Amino acid sequence: MICVLAGGVGAAKFLRGLVAVVGDEKITAIVNTGDDLTLYGRRICPDIDTVTYTLAGVVNPETGWGVANESYTIRRTLIELGDTPWFLLGDRDIGLHMFRTQRLCAGKKLSEVTAEVCHCLGVPISVIPMSDSPVATKILTERQDGSLKEMDFQEYFVANHHEPVVRGVRYDGIEAASPPPQALSALGECDRIIIAPSNPLLSIGPLLAVDAIAEILRARRSACIAVSPLIGGKAVKGPAADILTSLHAQSTVTTVASLYREYCSSLAIDPQDSDESVQLQALGVAPLVTNLWMRTPQEEAKLAKRVLHG
Amino acid sequence: MICVLAGGVGAAKFLRGLVAVVGDEKITAIVNTGDDLTLYGRRICPDIDTVTYTLAGVVNPETGWGVANESYTIRRTLIELGDTPWFLLGDRDIGLHMFRTQRLCAGKKLSEVTAEVCHCLGVPISVIPMSDSPVATKILTERQDGSLKEMDFQEYFVANHHEPVVRGVRYDGIEAASPPPQALSALGECDRIIIAPSNPLLSIGPLLAVDAIAEILRARRSACIAVSPLIGGKAVKGPAADILTSLHAQSTVTTVASLYREYCSSLAIDPQDSDESVQLQALGVAPLVTNLWMRTPQEEAKLAKRVLHG
Numbered sequence: 040m041i042c043v044l045a046g047g048v049g050a051a052k053f054l055r056g057l058v059a060v061v062g063d064e065k066i067t068a069i070v071n072t073g074d075d076l077t078l079y080g081r082r083i084c085p086d087i088d089t090v091t092y093t094l095a096g097v098v099n100p101e102t103g104w105g106v107a108n109e110s111y112t113i114r115r116t117l118i119e120l121g122d123t124p125w126f127l128l129g130d131r132d133i134g135l136h137m138f139r140t141q142r143l144c145a146g147k148k149l150s151e152v153t154a155e156v157c158h159c160l161g162v163p164i165s166v167i168p169m170s171d172s173p174v175a176t177k178i179l180t181e182r183q184d185g186s187l188k189e190m191d192f193q194e195y196f197v198a199n200h201h202e203p204v205v206r207g208v209r210y211d212g213i214e215a216a217s218p219p220p221q222a223l224s225a226l227g228e229c230d231r232i233i234i235a236p237s238n239p240l241l242s243i244g245p246l247l248a249v250d251a252i253a254e255i256l257r258a259r260r261s262a263c264i265a266v267s268p269l270i271g272g273k274a275v276k277g278p279a280a281d282i283l284t285s286l287h288a289q290s291t292v293t294t295v296a297s298l299y300r301e302y303c304s305s306l307a308i309d310p311q312d313s314d315e316s317v318q319l320q321a322l323g324v325a326p327l328v329t330n331l332w333m334r335t336p337q338e339e340a341k342l343a344k345r346v347l348h349g
Numbered sequence: 350m351i352c353v354l355a356g357g358v359g360a361a362k363f364l365r366g367l368v369a370v371v372g373d374e375k376i377t378a379i380v381n382t383g384d385d386l387t388l389y390g391r392r393i394c395p396d397i398d399t400v401t402y403t404l405a406g407v408v409n410p411e412t413g414w415g416v417a418n419e420s421y422t423i424r425r426t427l428i429e430l431g432d433t434p435w436f437l438l439g440d441r442d443i444g445l446h447m448f449r450t451q452r453l454c455a456g457k458k459l460s461e462v463t464a465e466v467c468h469c470l471g472v473p474i475s476v477i478p479m480s481d482s483p484v485a486t487k488i489l490t491e492r493q494d495g496s497l498k499e500m501d502f503q504e505y506f507v508a509n510h511h512e513p514v515v516r517g518v519r520y521d522g523i524e525a526a527s528p529p530p531q532a533l534s535a536l537g538e539c540d541r542i543i544i545a546p547s548n549p550l551l552s553i554g555p556l557l558a559v560d561a562i563a564e565i566l567r568a569r570r571s572a573c574i575a576v577s578p579l580i581g582g583k584a585v586k587g588p589a590a591d592i593l594t595s596l597h598a599q600s601t602v603t604t605v606a607s608l609y610r611e612y613c614s615s616l617a618i619d620p621q622d623s624d625e626s627v628q629l630q631a632l633g634v635a636p637l638v639t640n641l642w643m644r645t646p647q648e649e650a651k652l653a654k655r656v657l658h659g
């Protein structure tokens with residue numbers, strides 16, 4: 040049994056590779072919910088949806104998120120009504136959000152609705168939100184004039200194209216976060232824990248900020264390996280490098296190792312970053328040097344296999 | 350200036366006729382909100398939407414409600430997810446509901462959002478909800494075994510196809526209903542008030558149960574004419590006849606007149622019901638005998654003209 044701490048696109052691709060490698064073996068993904076938001080009355084869970092769509096085989100291959108062959112009637116209607124939608128609104132995606140919202144309003148837990156959706160869409164692994172109660176990642180950004188402004192995650196990430204300089208990150212509601220019991224038991228009982236190649240502060244950060252999750256990880260450090268989201272010090276996608284630089288002085292796999300060292304005993308890094316192996320070892324984190332690119336299903340599976348078997 | 354108390358399809362057709370007759374003259378429709386509901390996180394206002402779509406020229410001509418040339422991607426998605434949607438879900442319609450929900454969540458009043466939508470869609474009259482705070486029509490129904498069950502309006506009307514016998518109707522939230530000031534000033538200042546051909550208990554009932562509206566109508570009784578929703582004792586559409594029979598012993602224009610006599614001085618009735626003219630006069634309600642069918646835009650306009658000018 041394998042447990043993966045997962046963010047969005049990178050984690051989803053890695054999980055797809057893992058499924059290709061281990062097949063029917065039990066995989067549990069515990070997914071970040073700090074990016075979740077309510078928009079037009081619908082509860083949206085971007086990371087859960089990305090993982091779900093990817094593993095259901097319906098993800099848009101061009102973006103890595105959203106549904107393939109999507110239609111945009113709702114978006115056009117909103118624009119006709121004078122609205123300026125800043126968050127992409129595909130019809131099928133909205134249908135899933137409406138389903139989720141209706142179930143949540145009826146008193147179901149997010150973990151229950153997620154399981155229901157995954158079952159219907161034929162997702163072959165367990166996808167579990169990190170918390171059934173809402174957690175909201177808040178981004179402290181610096182304006183051009185040096186003044187600070189706290190933004191909601193999606194305001195920073197989507198509306199402002201993750202351009203603002205990040206001066207702080209906090210996870211609103213994290214103290215009261217309620218990890219589903221099946222997430223904790225999976226983490227406690229699995230053979231291997233993998234921290235997926237996701238943004239350490241925006242995607243994995245919220246997961247590690249949940250006390251119950253952090254506690255198990257610290258106790259099971261030797262069973263846990265992380266995958267660097269950086270290749271050659273750069274993020275494959277998104278603002279990870281910029282944020283590591285603004286908050287931790289540099290964007291290197293050493294920085295990633297220092298953030299994860301409490302929770303994992305090794306870190307998969309790309310050959311481009313292998314010159315930092317010594318620094319990792321100094322931090323007590325064993326480097327596993329392997330190609331981190333996941334441009335094809337073959338590369339996804341190869342990486343998963345390497346991370347799993349060393 | 351003309352004020353119309355309006356329900357759904359019948360009222361919308363009548364209003365379309367009125368616009369054809371009076372053109373640019375100021376028309377205000379004060380619309381029932383007792384049927385409103387929240388579904389899949391979206392705030393739905395069936396009567397406001399029917400009036401809006403009809404006067405914007407985008408209504409589905411076959412149903413009299415919803416949008417013409419609608420697509421159903423969301424509905425299909427929900428069904429794929431194992432949901433059994435009992436309320437029709439057209440994509441464009443959902444887009445409007447999402448727009449409304451977002452605006453309401455941002456603190457706008459229903460009357461403000463309605464005005465915004467009407468402006469964008471080119472609706473040539475003022476459409477004002479009867480209340481900015483929620484009112485919910487509740488239907489006491491009788492089961493086959495004689496036991497009673499209270500249903501939400503749409504549970505009775507849509508999910509149960511208005512088949513259950515109705516033993517009572519109440520308007521939840523009506524004491525706290527907040528009619529928008531512009532509705533009250535329009536009612537107070539207009540030259541003519543018209544009660545549209547809508548269900549007296551389900552559509553007009555909630556409007557008349559709003560204290561501030563009823564008060565103005567009583568004071569302006571002589572300026573007010575109602576249009577019977579019955580033709581030959583039968584409803585053109587919907588359960589009006591059944592409900593009048595179960596709650597008021599018979600489904601006749603005399604019953605309608607007895608329900609409206611406090612608020613209007615005359616009632617437009619169809620030639621088929623002209624034998625009740627004497628009973629109407631005995632109730633102090635002057636009958637205006639005229640063809641009530643609105644099967645074509647010509648008939649709609651003809652009826653509106655007759656109701657307006659006697």
